[in-house]
Every structure is written in C-alpha cells, then in structure tokens.
Amino acid sequence: MLVRLAAERATGALLRDHGTLYLVDGRVVHAESPAAPGMDVLLTTAGRLPREGWDEAVDRAGAHRAVGRFLVDSGRLGDGELEICHLGAVFDAAFFALSPTSGPTRFRYGVGHWFGTVRPVSAEAVERETLRRRELLDAVWPYASVDTAPVVPRPAAPHQGVGARRRALLAAADGVRTPAELARHLGRPAFHTLLDVRRLAAAGLVETPLDAAPDAAPAPPAPAFPPVPPVSDPDIALLRRLRDALEAHL
C-alpha cells in the first residue's frame, strides 16, 4: 500500500495498528508510534530543550504545521540537529508503524502533521530500512521475547566488556521497565534500545524469557485420505526436509 501511495504521490496519513506515517507528495515527512519516543522526549530528556521551549514551539507554530522550522528559526536548534533528531525519530516510529500486523491499514487523504516537513524521505527507503532493521534484530539474537519483557540484568563475566551505552541501559534496567519504557526513560530511540537489548541477550547480560509457545495451529480439516497407520519411529530429518521443501514452494 505504501508503494502504491508513493507512486500516486499521495498526501495524507497512513494509519496502522502500531503507528502512523505522514506523506506529502508520496514521500514520508513524519511518523509516530506509541512504541517510539517522540521528538519531544528525545530533545527534553537529555536537556537539549527545556520542556517549556518545546511547548512554546508547538503552541506558536503547531497551527501552521511548522514546529520543526520554528525550532530552528527561533534559535532553539541548529538545522543539522533538527534533521538528525527528526530523521532518527521518523525511522524509529516507522519501524513500529510498518511492523507486520493483522489489523487494518487506512489512508486519510490530505491529513498533515503539526510538526511540519523537515527532510522528506522516499517511501521506498523507509520500507527498505524497516526490513533491514527487522533482519538486523534477528541476526543479533533471533528470539523476540526480550523485546517486550522487563529487562533483567545478569552479572557480566570477568573482563566482559559492555560498552558505555549499554552500561547506562543496564543501570536503568530495574527489572520492571521494558525496552520501550527504557527508551523513553533514557530519551533514546526505541529501535536502538531493542537492538541493544538483543545484543545484551546475545552476550548473556540479560535474562532471556522463554518464547511464548506458538499459537496452537487451527484444527486441521478432515483428512482427504484414509488415516495412515501410526508410525513408531518417524524419520524426523526426512520430515524436516519435506517441510522445508514444501515451504519453499508455497
């Protein structure tokens, strides 16, 4: 759907279960997701902007959809800072907004975002980056259970390096906060925090909850063939190869 909207140079908001993408002329200008800290969190948590400075910018420029521009023009942020922070936030939110979901996808033509346009990105680049990020997470540690569970640190082995950023993450992990909550707490992008948590899991530095059992498969339809007599010693390797071959064809 995103590709089609980009092709027709659509302007509006793409609403999905886990977030919203805003397009202007088919290019992505903004994204937001409940799972990802917004620009306000990123800028105020580290003390780059006082909360009042942000609120004032929204009050004065929100109606004109030019909050980003206002932050620069009023001397609160540099152009480079605005672009770095905003791009980071857009790709972060887009990662969650474009996550696979069974929910509906809707597009509201003409709807814009009050933050305004900073540095539009092609929809294709956003989609490609989102896929790359999903693969990167799985390449680091292929079990998604750590993404949503509270982060519980484990002791490091002697001389095991952790790195300053992950040390700060572990220090904030109180055994209750989830990766999304830690991201908000530290004022970091949520994807970066997920990635760090997966890296910590791979290094054995956080507890790794067992993956929830996959959803029970729906009851199979009545067999079209007469039932096969029970086999006492199934050839597991053969069955696996058979399954892989079938999946490759489907």
Added chain:
Amino acid sequence: MPGIDECLTEAMTLPGARGAWLVDWNSGLALGTAGESPVGDHETTAAETAELARAAAEFDSFTVGAEGPEGDTGEPPVEDLIVTTRAGYHVLRFVRTSFDSSVFLHLWLDRDTGNLALARIRLGDLAERLVLG
C-alpha cells in the same frame, strides 16, 4: 548553519573526495549520502562502516578515560577513525550532539589526490558546525 546535505556537499569539495555519508552507528542507517560508494550501494557502505564505528565507540580499550565531563553524555569518547587502503582513505568523524544520538561523518578519499591531514581537520570542523545551534 548547515544541514546534512550542505555538510556532505561541503565535504565533497575536499581534494580527492569520492563519497560522503552521515551514518547512525547504532542502527546502520544512512541519514545522508553524497558522491559514490565503493561497493555501488550507499546503504551497504553505511551499514558496514557503522559496524566499524560501533566497535570503536563501544570497546572499553578505546573509550575508558576518554569520556567527556561528568554528565555530558553527548561527548563521543572517540574522535575519529582512519582507515587507509592501497586505493584510498576513509575518515570517520564522530558527531557530538546534546541529545542522545550515535552519528558519524564518513568521507572517502582517493589515495592519489586526497589529503588525509587536511580532510581530518576539515571533517572535524564540519562535524562541529553541523550541530551548532
């Protein structure tokens, strides 16, 4: 105050410049690109250099004792990384921001026409101007 594109365009005016990138080393995202890529794909180059930059930024041997003043989390402990090859130079310059970020500038220079010392100084200057409010 330059934005990302102006900054990369300016980097490309340095003698021997072949490609320039602004990359997030934590995720591997290319925030901006200019010129050509050694492998023909800017995003691949960004993802690869991000791995190198991340190693330097995270291994304690490079960073312990090099952090900024207490409470200044934006100060990257590593200033730059230089890779020389038979055909070229790569200069990676970490960018300091006063919010949480993990970005660096990467400039690829031709070995014969590039000036490594000049590029290193100018890239440091560009990295500072990029985030000056």
